[in-house]
Amino acid sequence: MTAVTEDATGAATELPRLLPPPENKSAHDLPAHAERHGRLPYRDRPGVLIGDVEAAGLTGRGGAAFPAHRKLKAVLEASDKRRRTPAVIANGAESEPASDKDATLLWLSPHLVLDGLQLAAEAVGADTAILYTHVNRGHDVGARLREALRAREAAGLDRVPVQLATAPARFLSGQETALINHLSGGPAIPTFMPPRITERGLNGVPTLVQNAETLAHLALIARRGPRWFRGVGTDAEPGSMLATVRRADGQPKISEVPLGLPLRDLIGTASPDGAVLIGGYHGTWLTGSEARGLTLDNRSLAQAQARVGAGIVITLPPDRCGLVETASVVRYLALESAGQCGPCLNGLPRIAAALAEIAGGRARPQAVADVQRWSGLVNGRGACHHPDGTVRFVRSALRVFAAEVDRHRKGRCSATVTRPFLPVPRDPARNEKDWT
Amino acid sequence: MAEKLLVNPIDCEGHGACAELLPEAITMDEWGFPIVDPRPLPPGLERNARAAVSACPTLALRLLRS
Numbered sequence: 001m002t003a004v005t006e007d008a009t010g011a012a013t014e015l016p017r018l019l020p021p022p023e024n025k026s027a028h029d030l031p032a033h034a035e036r037h038g039r040l041p042y043r044d045r046p047g048v049l050i051g052d053v054e055a056a057g058l059t060g061r062g063g064a065a066f067p068a069h070r071k072l073k074a075v076l077e078a079s080d081k082r083r084r085t086p087a088v089i090a091n092g093a094e095s096e097p098a099s100d101k102d103a104t105l106l107w108l109s110p111h112l113v114l115d116g117l118q119l120a121a122e123a124v125g126a127d128t129a130i131l132y133t134h135v136n137r138g139h140d141v142g143a144r145l146r147e148a149l150r151a152r153e154a155a156g157l158d159r160v161p162v163q164l165a166t167a168p169a170r171f172l173s174g175q176e177t178a179l180i181n182h183l184s185g186g187p188a189i190p191t192f193m194p195p196r197i198t199e200r201g202l203n204g205v206p207t208l209v210q211n212a213e214t215l216a217h218l219a220l221i222a223r224r225g226p227r228w229f230r231g232v233g234t235d236a237e238p239g240s241m242l243a244t245v246r247r248a249d250g251q252p253k254i255s256e257v258p259l260g261l262p263l264r265d266l267i268g269t270a271s272p273d274g275a276v277l278i279g280g281y282h283g284t285w286l287t288g289s290e291a292r293g294l295t296l297d298n299r300s301l302a303q304a305q306a307r308v309g310a311g312i313v314i315t316l317p318p319d320r321c322g323l324v325e326t327a328s329v330v331r332y333l334a335l336e337s338a339g340q341c342g343p344c345l346n347g348l349p350r351i352a353a354a355l356a357e358i359a360g361g362r363a364r365p366q367a368v369a370d371v372q373r374w375s376g377l378v379n380g381r382g383a384c385h386h387p388d389g390t391v392r393f394v395r396s397a398l399r400v401f402a403a404e405v406d407r408h409r410k411g412r413c414s415a416t417v418t419r420p421f422l423p424v425p426r427d428p429a430r431n432e433k434d435w436t
Numbered sequence: 437m438a439e440k441l442l443v444n445p446i447d448c449e450g451h452g453a454c455a456e457l458l459p460e461a462i463t464m465d466e467w468g469f470p471i472v473d474p475r476p477l478p479p480g481l482e483r484n485a486r487a488a489v490s491a492c493p494t495l496a497l498r499l500l501r502s
Contacts, residue, residue, distance in 0.1 A: 190446075191446070192444045192445070192446050192447070340445070340446045341445035341446055341448075342445065342448060342449075342450050342465075342467060342468070342469035343445065343465065343467070343469055344445075346467035346469070347467070377465050377466070377471075381445060381469075381471070382445055383444070383445050383446045
């Protein structure tokens with residue numbers, strides 16, 4: 001057993017919880033998992049675990065921070081009302097190029113996610129369980145998961161058989177309705193709600209979709225209880241979360257941190273007039289001095305119109321230009337639009353083109369005003385939140401990099417390094433077939 | 437009971453019939469797609485709203501009880 005540090009009230013404060021301790025990163029197999037976390041604590045009937053999840057205050061770690069117990073309850077109730085057996089899906093398809101936390105979790109702690117999937121399936125009475133992931137850029141996560149499932153089968157652990165499914169390499173393929181559409185036999189593009197997925201999801205049955213990390217937390221809450229879970233984090237936003245932190249060297253570092261951690265602990269030596277990106281490519285640029293005064297939780301970040309999202313914290317190196325970086329990412333986001341909704345299809349490429357003009361230093365005088373107007377026009381008008389998130393990112397860039405916009409108007413740029421810093425897939429796929 | 441309009445942005449192809457029939461609540465953006473007032477429909481517009489819903493060639497516009 002790992003030693004657990006307890007504070008005065010008896011709550012555990014030691015991190016990491018989800019990832020293996022730093023001195024033992026190779027301990028991903030089932031015996032090591034069982035030794036560290038103990039047996040899989042089934043409750044033996046639906047509904048029982050939901051109260052603990054509610055008391056723990058667990059929220060979704062995929063970006064939306066929706067209370068986990070409310071989804072569990074909604075699926076259980078829809079199943080009772082409609083007399084349909086639900087399905088449970090672990091969403092490990094983090095499509096955000098800047099994020100690597102779900103892939104890291106699945107690589108280092110696959111059994112914790114699979115435990116959570118079983119417990120969630122039991123909690124809602126599901127007979128179908130799917131783990132949905134990307135083909136990973138670095139590690140062969142699929143092979144590791146197949147190996148993990150074989151070990152669990154040999155040990156007789158899983159009560160609901162788990163299917164592995166692969167997400168197309170597109171930005172939107174992890175979006176909830178796109179995921180349901182894909183796993184129900186269609187392309188991985190968003191659909192228009194209602195009805196809610198919790199009522200009619202996979203092949204029309206009530207469906208629970210939870211981020212892979214959320215399920216891993218759930219597996220620990222089932223073992224150690226809500227009070228233990230609340231041993232770190234804030235009262236309003238308890239627990240820990242996985243963050244993908246990028247600093248000047250550009251390499252992602254995955255850290256498990258308590259909610260409410262001062263951002264200055266993550267952004268390193270970011271200068272006050274530097275820039276920090278919180279929440280990834282649907283997130284918000286902040287100035288270094290704003291970021292230094294905030295903590296990693298939604299209550300604090302809301303003061304700067306930012307959100308935790310999926311825990312991406314990027315410090316822009318002082319030798320790069322925030323406008324050039326933003327233009328490169330927005331071009332990618334525009335190409336990744338599913339092209340289904342008029343405002344997104346028309347607005348995002350125009351916004352991207354105008355930003356490229358501004359970044360390139362040969363902008364028409366009205367380019368900034370155009371970007372602002374188009375941003376207002378696409379916001380809130382898609383079937384999914386792709387336009388809204390893109391606009392949040394764009395508007396924050398125009399605010400934080402306002403002085404750089406002026407410099408570019410005069411034909412100057414403060415970057416001394418032109419190599420792109422923010423990761424963007426080189427050849428975004430573009431034809432219809434790539435969604436399947 | 438108050439009603440409100442909802443457009444399915446995936447089904448909508450920007451034919452524009454709705455904005456012609458119900459300019460009080462629907463305007464067109466610069467690309468020819470409808471901007472629908474999200475507030476409950478003011479009294480007296482129900483007939484025109486139903487006409488706009490019926491006129492949509494892709495059945496993208498709906499009238500919901502709010």
